[in-house]
Amino acid sequence: MRTLLHRRRSVRAAVLVAVAGTAVACGGGGGDTGGGGDGSAATGTAAPHESSRLAGEELWLDPEGHGPAAVREARASGRTEEAEALAPLAEQPTAVWIATPENPYPEVERVSRAAAEEDRLPVLVAYNVPGRDCGLYSAGGAADVDAYLAWIGSFAAALADRPAVVVLEPDAVPHAVAGCEGVDPAARYQLLSQAVEILDRQPETRIYLDAGNADWVDDLPALAGALRQSGIDSADGFALNVSNYETTDANAEYGLALSEALEEGAPPGTPVAHFVVDTSRNGAGPPEDAPGGEGRWCNPPGRALGEPPTTSPDAPRLDALLWIKQPGDSDGTCGGGPPAGQWWPEAAAELVAG
Template sequence: MRFVSVRGAGRPRLRRAAILAATLVLGSGLAVAAATQASAATGCSVNYQVTNSWPGGFGASFSITNLGDPISSWTLKWTWPSGQSVQQGWNGTFSQSGTTETVTSLSYNGSIATGATASGMGFNGSWTGSNTNPTSFTLNGVTCNGSVGSSPSPSRTSASPQPSRTSASPQPSRTTTSPSPTTGPCTTNCPAHVDNPYVGAKGYVNPEWSAEANSEPGGSRVSNSSTAVWLDRIAAIAGADGAMGLRAHLDAALAQQTGNQPVVIEFVVYDLPDRDCAALASNGELTVANDGINKYKTQFIDPIAAIMKDPKYASLRIVNVVEDDSLPNLVTNLSIATCAEANSSGAYVQGIQYALNQLHANNIYNYLDIGHHAWLGWDSNFAPAATLMTSVVRGTTNGFASVDGFIDNTANYGALQEPYFNINTSVNGTSVRQSTWVDWNFYVDELGYSQAFRNQLISDGFPSSLGMLIDTSRDGWGGSARPTAASTSTDVNTFVNNSRIDRRIHAGNWCNQSGAGLGERPKAAPGPAGIDAYVWIKPPGESDGASSQIPNDEGKGFDRMCDPTYGGNVLNQNNPTGALANAPLSGHWFSAQFQQLMANAYPPLS
């Protein structure tokens, strides 16, 4: 699977240009008629509109209609009347000199035929005092004249500002990202949308995963556990290579219901264009360059939504983990070309917002991924990630109501809780934060990180009902190597290394980790504040990635972090990968891993 960024590696870069494909539908605003073009055009119309406003900030969009000769590229300029500034822009290259804002076209939206419109450009900006709209625009050096549409007054009840210049991605307004959600699964006697979908429900047992577990010696001890179903390519919706499809799993979940107790069934919705941009093991079938965002919407999300919203399944509680790894990559890994493309095209943000819009329903529950503590736990990543996720969700049609919570640790193996030290522990006067293992992170385990992230999201505007999931499928770290007490060493590195139950070589290692064990079994409302459930979203025994190159038609590449002979890279500070040998492609059954997970389970298996 995919996953890491460590302190100092791949921090967010300053980006003002780029994001969101040109699908914005603009309302009435500024209508400007005049001359345009640097080559004999005779007129243009610019539609500028403020789409959202909050204390100190605003979002705006604009389109350009060419009323003259065809043009192959454009430069739009205006003067800010009240000293505003653009913080992040998309579908254009933005620059500012004093009060003058300049936006130039990108390679794909520079050509505007006579009578045609270039749309989808927009930005998030800041203001102080007032937010008066610009009154004059020039296109390719020629003035366009007209009136400006009115701007809504700033809302003083808005809970969260938009991303700062160091945040990974701007967001469109709530009314511009996608069509309205499809009709819900029922119109009368609809099931209530409960605060925690796991409470009072029975977990779905995937018969295919259960059969694999039962085929393993000792596997019957866990084969009745609830695990998620991964919808990781378009073919998986109908069922690929003889496997059950979405509707078959939902039918099986209905068959597992008894009496009035609902079944909660979990799906990972996972096929964004340029998916898993910071790793190769789980690269997907869709690319931004090959119309990936439209294919994602029409061929992937729309069919999933249509099936899940079939009234036949209204009694089920359907939990979707929507596109794990995606938003965290936009915070830390923009130095990687594929991640930069996912950011500049808007594929991740636009795709997730579309998915949340279409999958919003009474009996459907959506959770977004927050990576894990060894990815976003540093102060340089933590707040920007929360701000980005807040903005993405606020930009959906249903706002904060479109998600029920967030999930931690699907993309890694971090221990649920380190019992023998915490972030406030000092050794001989030295904080454990200074140890090589902790590396100045603010968290040492997933429970502390998950609860802190929840608090940050609520502070940013999410309701206090927000719930968190923690994937405990591979974080048990049991067996003979598990420490039984805190170290007595007075050296901070020795103390941490001998006290930590997470036995990985480096916290950035993510692929088929040697020594890992099953963690807490799936459990609703396990007790810690704000945690909806412990879940097994990554089904134990399914590989994270191949340990060597394996030709395939699933779009999955070979990632050296899955190679046990590889000496590592900057992301894991050039440590060995700790990966198991002879691993198959990601998502394929890996018997040796499953046996290890059972042997090292904590709590131990009986």
Template sequence: MAAPTVVSSGADNPFLDKVLYANTQYKSEIQKEYNSLVSQGNTALAAKVEKLTNVSTGIWISSNALVPTISTHLQEALNVQKQTGKEQIVLLVIYDLPEKNCASSGPHGEFSYANGGEAKYQGFIKDIAAQLQLFPDVKVAIILEPNSINDTVRNLSTPLCANVASGHKKGLAFAISVLGALSNVNMYLCIPDSGFLLWPANILPAAMYIGDIYTAAKNLNPNATTRGVATDVGGYSTLDQEVKYHAIFAPYLTAVGYPAHFVVDQGRSGRNVTVGSDKCVQGAGLGPRPTSSTANPLLDAILWVQPPGETDGNSTRCELYGSNPTNIGTGFWDSRAFRSLVTLANPPL
């Protein structure tokens, strides 16, 4: 059985000398895959899958109904912390802005601005804060609202995105003002990956947009802070691509008064694939394992934010795994996709 991942890096890195919490939900999926492979006689692939038993992945809070599960995970992390004497850090992904994914076919969420979405989202954030405050001794890293900045900054010509941009900025600022004031929380605002922001026309407007959000958050609560930004969440860009991007973008963040620290999702980024879709991309493999031993002062940690094996929407590209795209929705487990990611892992398992 694989050992838990202990991370260490610079003195101010929130992941320093902590164990990345491996949540029981993902462990269960790994165990099911292992059992299935063993029963099929595929012991070679089963051995690789078993190595993922204690890997940490993001816990996505994408609806009001999931908010109570936060305390379940934090209690489990606290139990492990007490049993092992090793401090845990839990990776949460907050993902419920009103009318999210404004430029894509992804889920638009349960809140609408026309039906009190701004106030409902604020209530959602306050409820999350209440859960986190119950466990002050458990450290939490929060990835805030994947796709929001990506969609609004690059798609303002799309009517829905233009209509929600102001609301998204307010929502992100409010979330930072509340969650970023908690002593056990480090926040990373999710931003686009290198494939978008390295275009000269995009990089300055994006930095200014991020700076505006942070300024608004500090105006709401001067005690609120963020640690940095998260990149390549749910994406496929390789680590070297993202690290180069971080180095280029960091001065822009500093210029607008935003902390220039990064975490990067590498759960499906092991291979330099040609991406024509962000879903079920052919030839993708598991990337570098979660760690903060990055030898890079800008990069706090390599993470697996999007759990490998969980689907992230419909696409005809999913047919490349033999799956039926009409029957695959966001957040479901796709065994074929997972096994392909394991087989093509880089570094290999």
């Protein structure tokens, strides 16, 4: 039986406050909590950075993922060469996206139970916020606030007390910060904060609120403020580079800077925000000839798989490298691709070859 490693954020915060208080009383530096930086202020001696909060966890590989399914189909049809070419996509755990307005309970429960039976940690993406994707290639989402809250409540209930990582609403916060027609930023942040609160009731759920990527929002204080209004202090951290191609190094640097921006003005004892990075397709980085705009992120050619998923990355405050976007899934009807989220065999083969 799995040892319960995760605890409710309120309990963890109280423990961190107690530990910090003990350290100060003994003349040592503070812990890795908001308002205390790296703990070096009290003594002038820098404390080592806190390691991954997911260290030791083994990620779950969904046999129904697009990569494993494509390999099985190719083998069953006698397309041995194709199956061998796509084999790397069947060997790495990827996230399961829950992105339809229908009741998410059955699919979330399937994933949660299957992972728990193997003593593995699943990664799920909750992607149904009203006004999703600012009306772009993944437009849609719940009809209104009430529909969304009912949806996320069902999502959370299906997790029960089983361990899971939830990446909450890719692009929702940075779109609101950058400006999105028809989206009231304050209302969206309040809705996301409610979603975090609902998910946080499940004792073994780790919540990472999406924060865009290293090439999007330059105003870190503004982004930090938006994340705080969206409930980041009750989550485990934030997610970067979801469905994007920015390099791991760029996102690690950006994530650390954003985490530090979140520390400023945080209530005493607030745990420092850690983060995860999507490395599924960033092995070659973004296209050099596309400094900005759609060509940088929407089905750019010549890309490659990134570093394999791991829960023990060697970077400050970085909890995991994850394959959140399933390699081979289209970004949208751009660059010759099918609709967003659909399997695109040619793109999958190109990523593996890259």
